[in-house]
Amino acid sequence: MTISTVFSTQQTTTWQKFYKRMIAAHPSIESPVERAKAELQAALSLSFAVIVLLGLLATLQIVGFNLLVIVGFIFDGFSFVSYLISRSREYRRAPLVFVSGFILLSYAAVFLGAYPSLFLVLTFTILFLLANLFDLKQMAVIIVGNLIVILALSRLFLPQLQGQEALNTSAGTVTIGLFALLFAWYRDNLERLRLNEIRRAQAELEERNRALQQAQQEVSARLGEMRLAARVGAAVSQVRALDDLLADAVETIRERFDLYYAQVYLLDPARTHLVLESGSGEVGRQLKASNHRLPLDGASLNTRAVNERQTILVQDTAKSPAFKSNPLLPATRSEVSIPLKAGETVIGTLDLQSAQADAFYAENLPAFETLAGQIAIAIQNARLLEEAQQARAEAERAARRLVKRNWQDYLDALHKPESLSFVFAENQIQPLQESLPVSDETLTAPLELSGQPLGLLSVELPPESRTPQTAELLETVARQVTQHIESLRLLESAERYRAEAEEASRRLTREGWKDYMEGADDTLGYKYNLNEVVPVRDDAEAHENTLNIPLKVQGETIGKLAVLDADAIDSEARDLVKAVAERLSAHIEGLRLSRQTEQALGEAQSLYEIGQKITQSSDDTELLMATAAPAIAAGCSVAELFHIDEKDGQPELVTTVANWYREGDPLLPVGTKYRFSEAPSSKLLLSSPHAPLFISDTQTDERVDDFLRALWQSTSTASTVIIPLNSGGQWLGMAAFSWKERHVFSRQEQNIYTAISSLATPAIQSRRLLVSARQQAQREAMLNTINQKIQSATSVEAVLQIAARELGHALGAPMTVAQLTMKDSSS
Incomplete structure (x- = not known):
């Protein structure tokens, strides 16, 4: 069943293709509507030709030849000719040929047929339908003309149509004709409305198409501009x-x-x-x-x-x-x-x-x-x-500078010579004292690191051996040599820095214990006498057969652990003593550091309090008492504060602005002034502008000249510290603290006085600026007052009198003269 269905479908498809080929319009006809009209006319003509031919062949078998059959064959010929014309360029003439043949057949059927009334109604009904192949006017002419002709001829040549039959036949034919015209008129109007609608829709579509084309053109133009802009942007970028x-x-x-x-x-x-x-x-x-x-x-x-x-x-x-x-x-x-x-x-x-x-x-x-x-x-x-x-170039320059500095530090003539050169000749490696000149037969490659030249690698070769491959090999070896010597330098430098760091650590430990021991009352030493722990001096308690284990911190010996009568001590006991010594060293170092930290905290607290007092001080006396507080607590006998005025960038005048004496009258009362040029020993006082000057013994210190030594001896000054007040290289003043008894300045005291110098300098600078601003304001106010009074005068005499009087009052001058004269003083 499925096979037959498929076969039937294939037959139908083949038949359709054959049918389309049989009615296909002429290739020159391009309009789809006109091609459809031509194909419709061809299908109609071919169908009539085939059907009529088959009908005539059947009629011949029944009635044989007669005039009506001959007319039928003529119509069949007209149909075939119409078919041929419809497939040609003249396809518009095909309906006329076809309808003309059918009119001939219709009249022949009416007048030669056995049933005229039936054939009249039937054939002319078909004729009226075929008239639709023409437009409305042509159709009306065909229908009305044939109605008139057939009705007239039927009365003349069809006497058998009489009475009611003739009336019915005529009325039916006319009615059919009129209805055909009416329907044709309706169809024509409907088609015209549809055509108008189509034309209107087509006009709107064409308008939209034009708008769309315009928009497309604009979009294309914008797109072209955008593409051009993109190309230009890509080109310039x-x-x-x-x-x-x-x-x-x-x-x-x-x-x-x-x-x-x-x-x-x-x-x-x-x-x-x-x-x-x-x-x-x-x-x-x-x-x-x-x-x-x-x-x-x-x-x-x-x-x-x-x-x-x-x-x-x-x-x-x-x-x-x-x-x-x-x-x-x-x-x-x-x-x-x-x-x-x-x-x-x-x-x-x-x-x-x-x-x-x-x-x-x-x-x-x-x-x-x-x-x-x-x-x-x-x-x-x-x-x-x-x-x-620029950043890369700067980084490369910095890298070259760093490489150069690192290698200069490495080849410092102390640890390494400034130049290292070796030559391989005659199967021996020998150092070079001087660089060999580069000859034409020498192939060289630089030893460079980050673009910084460090040296060179050269090989003397005959011309035939100086090939690009040899040069490339030499450059490769030079790069490897550079990398390796840089790695070795880093290792040696790291080892050198480690040794220096250890030495610095030992030095700090040694100095720290030195300061600690200086602050202690006596040498720290204790012994156990099998009953109790008592102080001991190592010099007094020296014994023979003593096991001495050094107490070391960072490799620096800070003491010892001694075991007397050590003959009976075995190796295990000795190891125990060494272990105890190591732990003892670490523990007492921790205690020292803890005490040092506490001292630093106390020092910071003291400096904070001193800084607050300096900031809150309202005059020079309060400033002196704030800065001298640590010295007074340490037993100093005299504290003095001086202002220094400069001229041409050099200290010129010193003024005593505040002092404090533990006992007795001040040697330099407040307001005392003297010039540095008049003081032969001022060079020592100004020798340390950025750090305090500590003199623990004024009579033995080599820096003190004879004049100062005699002066301090006369004033019973055994020790002194001079604290400079210097801002940006400009002398503002100094503070001096003195002791009648010899005083050794500890590291903690030195740190405190150094910090006081930094704290007091801004305060005295601000105070001097404030005083200067007040004096300037007073001068401006005085000038403003004098100017107002002068401006209020209405005569020359009054102006001169006011000027003399006001200047005299303002300056405290015993006499002020304001004179106006045109007389030559020389006459």
């Missing part, structure tokens, strides 16, 4: 240097977009002016050479674009009051200025000018704005690249 990038950009944009002029402005670092970075053509070079710039507070299009952060467009410069003409660009008719943005920051503008009005408009601005965005990104990238290259 390939340039790395900023100057070359901008010069290439403006020339490319002007050429590709057929513009009159193009230029790029960038904001200066202060963001106050737009500076022309590049312009197209000779005008751009002239403006660039003249350092053309626009103030950002101006009213030009470019400054507006920067300030408003949006594109400024002038479509016709002749109609725009905002346009500012440039004498070098007289042909400008339209202009657009687009801000160049890097992120949210405006960095400049892209200014484009055309010699045609309306060359720039809202639709093509996106392309130029896209181009401006690409240029801004390219500018930013060029700047970042330049900064990166």
Whole structure:
């Protein structure tokens, strides 16, 4: 069943193809509607020809030849001719031939047939239907003409149609004809309405198509501009240097977009002016050479674009009051200025000018704005690249300096000689005292690290051996040598630094214990006498047969652990003593550091309190008492504060501004002044402008000259410390603390007095500035008062009198003269 169905489908498909070929219109007919009409006429003509032919062949078998049969064959011929015409270029004539043949057949059937009334109604009904092959007017002519002719001929040549039959036949035929005309008229009107609707729809479609084509053209134009902008942006972004990038950009944009002029402005670092970075053509070079710039507070299009952060467009410069003409660009008719943005920051503008009005408009601005965005990104990238290259170059220079310094430190002539050279000759390696000259037969490769030359590797070879492969081998070996000697230098330097660090640690430990021992009352030593622990001096308690185990911290010996009568001590006991000594060393070092930390905290607290008192001091006396508090607590007998005035950058005058004496009258009362030039020993007092000067023994210190030694001996000064008050190399003053008894300054005291120098200097500087400001204000007030009184005078005499009186009062002068005279003093 499935097979037969498939076969039937294939037969139907073959039949359809054959049928379509039989009725296909002529190839010259292109209109689908006309091809359909031609194919319909061909199908109708061919169908009638085949059906009538079959009917005539059957009729011949029954009645034989007669006149009606002959007319039938004639009609069949007309149908076949109509079929042939419908498949030709003259397909429009086919309906006339076909209908003409059918009219002949209809009249023959009516007048030659056995049943005239039946054939009249039947054949003319078919004729009226076939008349639809023509338009309405032609159809009306065919129907009405044939109605008139058949009705007239039927009365004359069909006498058998009489009475009611004739009336019915005529009425039926006329009615059918009229109904055919009515339906044809309805069909024609309906088709006309449909045609009008189709035409209207087609007109709307055509209008939409035109709008769509216009939109497509605009989109294509915008797309072309965008693609051009993208190509231009890609082209200019390939340039790395900023100057070359901008010069290439403006020339490319002007050429590709057929513009009159193009230029790029960038904001200066202060963001106050737009500076022309590049312009197209000779005008751009002239403006660039003249350092053309626009103030950002101006009213030009470019400054507006920067300030408003949006594109400024002038479509016709002749109609725009905002346009500012440039004498070098007289042909400008339209202009657009687009801000160049890097992120949210405006960095400049892209200014484009055309010699045609309306060359720039809202639709093509996106392309130029896209181009401006690409240029801004390219500018930013060029700047970042330049900064990166500068940073890289600086890093390379720093690396070379570091390498050079490291190797100079390594080859310091102390640990290593300043030059190391070796030569391999005659199967022996020998050191070189001097570098050998490089000859033409020498192939060399530098020993470089981070671009810094360290030396060279040279080989003497005959010409035939100096090949590129040999040179490459030498360079490879040179690189390996450089890397390896750098690694060895780092290892040796690390070992050297480690040794120096250990030495520094031992030195700090030694100094720390030295300070600790100086602060202790007696030498620390204790012994156990099998009953109790008692103090001991090692010198007094020396014994023979004593096991002495040193107490070491950071490799530095700070004491010892002694076991008397050690003959009976075995090795195990000795190990135990060593272990105890190690732990004892670590523990007492921890205790010392803890005490040192506590002292540092106490020192910091003392300095904090001193700093507060110095800050809160309201006069020089309070300032002196705040700075001298540690010295007074340490037993000093005299504390003095001096101001120093400079002249031409050198200390000139010293003034006593505050003092404190534990007992007796002050040797230098407040207000005492003397010049350094008058003091022969002032050189020592000014010898340490940035750190305190400590003199523990004024009679034995080598720095003290005979004059000062005698002066301090006369004032019973055994020890003193001079604290400089110096700011930026300018002497402001000094503080001096003295002891009648010899006083040794500990490291803690030295740190405190050094810190006091830093704390007191800003305070005395502020006070002196305040005094100076007050004095200046008083002078200004005095001058203002005198000026007001002088201005109030109405006569020359009054002015002179007021000037003399007020100056006398203000200056405290015993006599002031204000004189006006034109007399020559020499006469």
